Amino acid sequence: MSMYxxxxxxxxxxxxxxxTIGISDHAAHELGDITFVELPKIGTVVxxxxxxxxxxxxxxxxxxxxxxxxxxxxxxxxxxTAPEVVNESAEDAAWMAQIEIADEVELKNLMxxxxxxxxxxxx
Amino acid sequence: xxxxxxATPICSRHRALNxxxxxxxxxxxxxxxxxxxxxxxxxxTKASLFxxxxxxxxxxxxxxxxAGLEDIFTFSVKSIPLGRSRYGFILNEQGGIIDDLIIFRxxxxxxxxxxxxxxxxxDFAAIKGRLHGGVFTDITAATGKLDxxxxxxxxxxxxLFGEEVATIPYFKFITMNILGxxxxxxxxxxxxxxxxxxxxxxxxxxxxxxxLLTDERxxxxxxxxxxxxxxxxxxxxxxSDIDEETTPLEAGLECFVNFDKAFIGKEALLRLKEQGVxxxxxxxxxxxxxxxxxxxxxxxTGKVVGNVTSGVFxxxxxxxxxxxxxxxxxxxxxxxxxxxxxxxxxxxxxxxLPFFKDGSVRN
Numbered sequence: 001m002s003m004y005x006x007x008x009x010x011x012x013x014x015x016x017x018x019x020t021i022g023i024s025d026h027a028a029h030e031l032g033d034i035t036f037v038e039l040p041k042i043g044t045v046v047x048x049x050x051x052x053x054x055x056x057x058x059x060x061x062x063x064x065x066x067x068x069x070x071x072x073x074x075x076x077x078x079x080x081t082a083p084e085v086v087n088e089s090a091e092d093a094a095w096m097a098q099i100e101i102a103d104e105v106e107l108k109n110l111m112x113x114x115x116x117x118x119x120x121x122x123x
Numbered sequence: 124x125x126x127x128x129x130a131t132p133i134c135s136r137h138r139a140l141n142x143x144x145x146x147x148x149x150x151x152x153x154x155x156x157x158x159x160x161x162x163x164x165x166x167x168t169k170a171s172l173f174x175x176x177x178x179x180x181x182x183x184x185x186x187x188x189x190a191g192l193e194d195i196f197t198f199s200v201k202s203i204p205l206g207r208s209r210y211g212f213i214l215n216e217q218g219g220i221i222d223d224l225i226i227f228r229x230x231x232x233x234x235x236x237x238x239x240x241x242x243x244x245x246d247f248a249a250i251k252g253r254l255h256g257g258v259f260t261d262i263t264a265a266t267g268k269l270d271x272x273x274x275x276x277x278x279x280x281x282x283l284f285g286e287e288v289a290t291i292p293y294f295k296f297i298t299m300n301i302l303g304x305x306x307x308x309x310x311x312x313x314x315x316x317x318x319x320x321x322x323x324x325x326x327x328x329x330x331x332x333x334x335l336l337t338d339e340r341x342x343x344x345x346x347x348x349x350x351x352x353x354x355x356x357x358x359x360x361x362x363s364d365i366d367e368e369t370t371p372l373e374a375g376l377e378c379f380v381n382f383d384k385a386f387i388g389k390e391a392l393l394r395l396k397e398q399g400v401x402x403x404x405x406x407x408x409x410x411x412x413x414x415x416x417x418x419x420x421x422x423x424t425g426k427v428v429g430n431v432t433s434g435v436f437x438x439x440x441x442x443x444x445x446x447x448x449x450x451x452x453x454x455x456x457x458x459x460x461x462x463x464x465x466x467x468x469x470x471x472x473x474x475x476l477p478f479f480k481d482g483s484v485r486n
Contacts, residue, residue: 032143032347033160035436036412051466056414058159058347058436061467083412087158 004067004107005116011091012067019068019101026120028090031057034083039075040097048106052097068106070099131176132267132328142345148241150177153345160438162348166314167439170273171344172335176328179243180266181236185257195253197380203228208294208309211379212371213249214388218395219367222246227296239361267328272318274483275340280319293485302327315356315482354435357406357476363417364432364446370395375404402448407460407471412436415445419464423453431462437478444478
């Protein structure tokens with residue numbers, strides 16, 4: 001399974017035509033204690049870099065953007081009652097949504113894991 | 124232009140603890156160490172140590188009446204008993220709040236005035252400009268201030284400094300020897316928990332910081348946790364909830380204004396009392412975990428009727444809470460409101476203060 005990142009610090013893991021989306025460890029650390037996660041509704045059609053949901057910490061509120069276009073298949077409802085999981089496991093247990101990928105060509109607009117880590121060094 | 128930040132004497136300790144630092148009131152201050160919620164929880168259950176060296180301290184010595192000190196604040200200075208402190212305001216001619224402050228009655232003819240960091244220079248100028256006698260000194264740079272707050276803070280203080288501390292009631296203070304120097308230990312704070320504010324010469328404050336942290340019941344807490352703690356008990360934050368455009372009448376703080384004495388801003392407040400205020404402070408709780416935030420709109424039946432001045436997710440209540448200002452007719456407890464900002468919208472209900480009622484502050 002390959003993992004790709006956006007400049008806004010979302011990740012997507014691609015398995016076949018399904019993309020699993022979350023925010024990066026770096027983003028979770030920057031936000032601090034996460035207190036709220038707004039998830040999309042199942043069936044919502046999102047576009048690449050369009051708003052997928054939002055996340056709030058004690059310090060800040062920010063939108064979550066979808067790394068790829070597609071239709072939302074599943075959401076991680078456990079985050080609604082336990083948003084602190086984002087701080088504990090942003091790039092694994094705290095996945096936010098799964099989408100049916102509309103167009104794999106869009107992957108070229110994303111960074112690989114290695115490129116993302118290089119990108120973080122420039123911030 | 125880059126802001127020239129001041130550093131407190133504890134700054135190197137914050138960096139060694141890997142604190143997240145940020146500018147606050149012109150000072151480079153620790154926002155968090157291990158995390159805002161963990162630090163908040165520690166303060167509500169144990170004892171937390173805050174570096175508050177950024178706040179301003181002034182000393183006035185002289186005859187309060189002759190020098191005009193008695194007519195400057197919204198409360199009587201000469202009626203504060205020795206060894207007690209009082210909270211109130213210095214107002215402008217329009218009744219707007221120049222600052223909220225605490226005055227400590229140290230001697231018959233001597234007080235310490237403790238003010239907010241960001242406003243300290245303008246406070247000093249305003250007080251000095253209204254005085255016509257006595258000796259008025261800014262001792263901020265020479266003074267270190269640490270707050271120890273939390274239900275176990277008395278036990279910690281007694282263990283380190285002796286039984287004398289155990290007898291200090293709320294809003295009283297004693298002068299005592301700590302680390303070989305004279306320090307003021309006051310039963311006041313900004314968290315809603317039992318706690319102390321310690322004023323000690325700046326050159327000793329690092330040593331005191333280290334000493335307090337030797338007790339395993341004590342952990343450092345940053346300004347992030349401090350803001351959550353104060354908001355849960357409904358304390359106003361100068362610059363957010365109150366400012367020079369806001370009067371104590373609008374801010375629900377009339378109980379700290381004594382109309383039986385003279386003070387600058389009194390005529391404006393009396394006029395406002397007669398006319399009625401155009402907006403009033405409310406406290407509100409939101410449904411769910413979203414945080415209301417400073418500057419979000421407060422709406423009623425689709426129209427903007429005010430704005431949020433402070434808001435946060437309350438870790439202890441598990442929901443968002445906030446303070447804001449609305450038209451007086453919308454201030455009744457139970458009034459439904461909507462908090463909105465861009466794509467965000469949350470249902471809220473006007474409620475009573477404090478949000479969190481079980482603090483140990485008066486224990």
